[in-house]
Amino acid sequence: MKNLFSFDLYKEGFKKVRILGTCFLIAMVLLNLAGALISEKRGGVDGSVTAVEYTVLSILLVAFVPVLTYSAFSFINNRAASDFYHALPQKRNCVFLSFMAAVVTWIVLLVFAGNLTSYLCWELIKGAHVPFSVAASTFLCYGTMSLVFSACTVLGMMFAGTPTSAVFATNVLIWAPPFLAYFFQVWVERFYPQVAQWHSVFNHVGYSQFMPIRILFSEDGFAIDFGLLLNLLAAAVLIVLACRAYANRKSESATHSVVGKVPRHIIRGAFPFLLLLAAFNRLYEAKDYKWNADGLYLGAVVCAAAALLLFFLYELNSTASIKRTLRAMPWFLTVAAAVAVFVGGAFLTSLCFDLTDPDSAEDIECVTVTCEDYYSRKYSGITVSALLDFPITDEGVIHSVYKDFTATEGDYNRSLYCDVKMELRNGLTIWRRVRVTESSALEEYVNASHEIGKREYPIPTREINKNEDAQLWETFKAEYDTLTYGQRKAAAEGGKEGYRTYYVDFKAIYSGYDPGITQRYYVYPENMPKTYKMLKEKEPYLYD
């Protein structure tokens, strides 16, 4: 422990950035207070706050944390300071970890202050209860995001000797991984369109899980889940790497642009790599979107030119010599080769999906269909997401699903999709994206299913009123129990020409409904003849 941490150095590290940290703390409190006062709450049905607008907190942490971290370790970019700290009678790991602990302490204070300010504002001023789980999850998520930023900053600094290259390196570390993950996923899906995005490995380690993408752009950004744990782990790994890098860093590296050949190649090639990938993307799209091919080709040329220019400018900035810059230009071809390897890797990954596909419907034991796509829910008559979240062994459905699964890509009638879990007879369980049309066999099955009907439209738990007709209720209940999903849906929601038939009103107690609501059921003669007859006897002049 003595070789890894010094409390005295930790205190010195804490004091080193105290002015900056205090200013940031004050700004965090004041700006979060202002943000909380002007923001709208996203509320739950019981009036509690389910998610608070933390935009201000996000922006502040994105700005403050890297600056604070840089300030604590800025001595490594100054010759005199670097020599001083390297001369101290402390192990290098000890110096690093002590200072890092000080930075983490400031981060915890900043995140806590921001969260606490918002929490108190909501509770005391705006009068909305913030559940502890919400407060805790936002604290954990912002703390994790800040740790990731801090870890990327400090690791970037270890490979850079100047502030400019440190900023460059830090941004490569923060933004390149999610972008690379995104592009990798895009290319895998390009080669294999049936990747079930929300249920594949990409959902757990895809670009949407990277901080800060997760918090800033994802609806589930504050969930305490596997993705959060991955980010925490990533932060820890980056800090360990930074510690090792510091221990191996030469003091004489201060004021040099980039330290080490490998980091130099990575940093000089990172952003040109992304631009070249975008250019490649455009070229690939041009073959599909022939109507816009010219625009896409132009886009590809622009991206490639931008990549070359960025590469050139970085080299010029680092070497300050046109001659040496021109000598380094062949390295650009290495970047292009890396893009080819990247796309090739995506192709090989897509093959892994391909190889585990069932060869026929007979290979599938059962399917579970889920649909989380907003548009599918909105436009489809299937309403798959409400219905098919349980295993189906019906062979007809399985064949129908398999048929949709193997349907031709590029069929624009298939704009709807579901994610289907297939349990295969060989023991494998795979998830695949299945594109459907509104008239697929799946819909026929759903409408005809008693089982699904009972799940989605159960018989109401009725409040018995002694004045009501008990016989009518018993007849209705018996006939309603025999209905399919489609028939129950029509009964509960009116369906086809519901206004032209008899109906009964029952005081129903459903879970999710307030007690005392009257539920109306439409009675159709073709599927509830006895109930229809009883109602007709009571009211003979209704439409017939």
Place this chain on the structure above:
Amino acid sequence: MIEIKNLTKGFGENIAVKDVSLTVQKGSMFGLVGSNGAGKSTLFRLLAGIYKPDGGSITYGGAPVWENTAVKEKIIFVSDDLYLPFSQSIRSMGKLYKAAYKSFDKERLDSLVSVLRLNPKATFNTFSKGMRRQAAIALALSVRPDYLLLDETFDGLDIVMRGFIKQVIYEDMAERGTTVLLSSHSLKELEDCADRIALLHRGEIVMDSDLADAAFSFFKVQVAFEGTYGESRFEGLKIRDYKQNGKVASFIAEGDRGDIEARLGEMNPLLLDVLPLSLEELFVCSLEAMGYTYGERETKI
């Protein structure tokens, strides 16, 4: 004792320190002098454990210095390029030193600061260059190190303060056996205080000699003979920097004075003068012999 054996350090293609070997005895003061860019500062940083050598070794009492906290506890290095952040003060830097060095003596710092008439609470941006140097030395001496490495430390100090600092260092050497390595461009300064001196040029040790030995080993000789003669006449003598103007030749001779006089006397010279060489003259000659000179000027600057 500090032992440096075959030490080498390079920065890319530039070899700053080339196969250097030195021994510094405990309790002595060792002076290091050299041309600009000779590698003195690099050598000091290697000694302080800041740079890792590419080859060779540095040991303090038999223990290596690199990443050795036990050895580094006993060493304090005052660089030519001081680290005294503008927003800090002597007091705040003292706290950092106290956190890093177990032997740091705050009372000694207060005492030194008082004698040097420095304000311990004032930030360094209010200090002059000389005051910053005084502050750095006071902080270093307060650590009470066993090994004191001073890189051009006295340059920039006024003569009074220089004398005071030297006095404090001598006391530490006498009382605690502190070993001091210092570099300076002022040979006169080193002549006054160092026990041993080394001359460094282009990363290599050109000369490493006890000061007393140096004074009695090199002489400036002026000699004249009838007839024509050349440098070959003085074969058998260790000479350098040979110059001849007609009948009169002058050169630097190394060896025992009596022996040199006797051997030249046997040649029946018209004129013979053997004079002691100052350290400055010796070093300039040594460097000129290695080609380190500003050369002939063709135009007036």
